[in-house]
Amino acid sequence: SLSLEDAALIEPMACAIHTINRADIQFDDVVVIAGAGPLGLMMVQVARLKTPKKLVVIDLVPERLNAALQMGADMVINPSDDDAKVIIDSLTDSYGCDVYIETTGVPAGVTQGLELIRKLGRFVEFSVFGKETSADWSIIGDRKELDIRGAHLGPYCYPVAIDLFDRGLVTSEGIVTHTFSLDEWEKAFALANSLDSIKVLLKPTST
Template identity: 80%
Template sequence: MPDSSMTAIVCRAPKDYRVERVERPRPGRNELVIRIAACGICASDCKCWSGAKMFWGGPNPWVKAPVIPGHEFFGYVEELGEGAAEHFGVQKGDRVIAEQIVPCAKCRYCKSGEYWMCEVHNIFGFQREVADGGMAEYMRFPPTAIVHRIPDGISLEDAAIIEPLACSIHTVNRGDIQLSDVVVIAGAGPLGLMMTQVAHLKTPKKLVVIDLVDERLALAREYGADITINPKTDDALETVRSITDRYGCDVYIETTGVPAGVSQGLELIRKLGRFVEFSVFGADTTVDWSIIGDRKELDVRGAHLGPYCYPVAIDLLARGLVTSKGIVTHGFTLDEWDEAIKVANSLDSIKVLLKPK
């Protein structure tokens, strides 16, 4: 009789994530189960693991433990519930990914096509009301999951970055980059480096990337950055002013995840500029908001998830226009979780993947 259990990472509390044997999921009607090929560890996973307030604080915490984490997954269709093949348009063995959000399909946002802002907002890996996440050997896709097939020609490492790449595409699109724009991307982590590649495809006048790690800035230059700035040794404000007739950048994309990235952007951006905020923060950010209205009349735009961008991400990877090379730096098995989260939560890595045996 086949084993009905599987290995998974189970989030029980901040810094209490355990490698456990749990019940293997089974699909119901219009549901499918995939065998996980890889699952990335996101910066938000690291912040959640460390106990950041936005995940665990308040009367209705975002994380509802116990739950299997992981939203940067992909895998192979292993088992199809009744009607699932027709419902999702897939067959057993297909390589697939589901978008990280599981829309309710009932709220005003879902009904208007703005599903990524779903009022219920179940995301794989944080709440298990709908389904667990991908840090396991298998996972279940519920009926409202948004599923995409992945072409065979895309490598494992490239397939593993489809989710963050979709988020990067949405963020860059929110910047409405024009050919004459000077664009600054703050933060050269996995998302910032993917945004650099996508922004480069928009061919702005100048593309500037800011980070504190020289090795990451070197990668940014490989990906198309015209100028890189390390604030430890370079004057970011003077550099940006020197290439903009002293006005400041047209578009500032914040993806550092630290409060200093916000205040820096408000200083670097020109009047009437577009400030795009993507990061998930581990601490509150305080700034003088008068700069947004009274002094600069900025257009401040948020960027959340990767709506309608998964097909674009898959296409860019298939055409070799975006790559995971240099971004995916480490791989661990599920049993090596303690080492994996340690490395992911350090500057020794950029993107860490969990690969079930």
């Protein structure tokens, strides 16, 4: 019953669902998702279903921020243009966001989150890093008493992902931005490794 585009995203959507489950989002939460790549955009869709008070997405790529708005974000922040701390403080009476989900894969995404999150907030770490990340752990304990939660893959979430796709509550539209036939694989991989695409699908030729 699913399109090929939706079906191809079942695995990463399951990862997004597991991550959002780990965040334990409540109705009155201000939620920040850092990173609007394919996984981040899927997390936006799933987090929107939890109806938080405010859903904010942070990224450096304007096209991806626009996609996040289309998928349900209430507000987007480009840190190269705006001060994320000032904006989050303005939304929370300077208290900080309730939930911060890190899916950038860069060290700055971690330190940014420790700054933006409120005391007793929930910090969910999803991304994989290419190098060690340093942070002031006194923020986690002494200053804010944070809950640090990891999220890995999509355990028990495949049936949920399939059901959400089937009911039209999540979609690949806007995430699968380009489709190629198998014999165009070189062009497809080149595009996939650029910022000119979000997700590229190789589609077998029908017979």
